[in-house]
Amino acid sequence: MSALATAAPVVYQLNFGALGYGLAAIGPGIGIGLVFGHAIEAMARQPEATARISLYMWIGFSLTEILALLGLVVPFIFHAS
């Protein structure tokens, strides 16, 4: 018998949790892009309102970001055992 046949079979498992998190990160990615893009546009139109706009920009950013961060739990629950 050859050495190849006696070697232990290699088991590959698909990690669904990581896959799910990758999918879940798409939405917040688009959202954060929209938040910053529109805030920069607003600041370019009205530079005198920069302080006010950036305050709301950070609030919007944090609300969008939390979605991605909550999804971080998923790979730890549905990992390849």
Place this chain on the structure above:
Amino acid sequence: MIGDVRVVADAAGGCHLFGNCGFPAPGLQNFNFKPLFSVGSFHFTKPMLIAVLCTVIVIAFFWAAFRKPKLVPRGIQNLGELGILAVRDQILRPSLGRKGDVYLPFLVSLFFYIFLMNLMELIPVFQFPAMSRIGFVVPLAIMVYGLYLYLGFKNQGAWGYISNMWPRGVPWPVYIILIPVELLRFFIIQPFTLGIRLFANMFAGHLLLVIFTVATWYLASFTIGLLFAVGSAAMVLFVFVLELLIDLLQAFIFTTLTATYIASALEAQH
């Protein structure tokens, strides 16, 4: 899980330069530490040491800067004033305005404490963000929650505060949905997300650093794997700089949201 990964790595012939075969996959076990010393059932661990050290450093720094404040600042007072002015002009003034300067000491200490706790992730010897243990984040979130509830009840009265929360001038059937959602947002989602955001960011950042560092060590060999090791080492540097940014950003966001919540407690939002 680790056992399985080892088996797969052995079968694939994965052996690295200095030691045995097998890939020690980073995971939740990287966040648990053996106690440095124990007093009875109380175990003093590395995150606790980092937290105590950060507190002492922040207190000592501002004590040294403003022990004898002079009109023309010299030495360390320059640095202290720079920090305080940054927090005042970037965080406090946009949301609270000039009348909110009473809360400046609270926000400054909150900002620098969180920033230093996060920064410990990158400082050699420590290399652990204490904020990635949720036990260090929850007291901060509870403190902020208690503060803005107290300020809201004090300034607007219990019923006035709650009734000011939902928007006026919508058709009445909308209130059936709007009132529970607003109450849920205010009493549960706001404090919950405030804490979770800081915790999850630090957790993910530390895990990212650990993964690339371990991968660099694992891939270093005399074969073609060395090329991958160089790539992984470059990623460590990149993630290092990224984490530097995220540490600052998270301290900034936590303090900004605190200032916003205080502002909404002080006066009704329309």
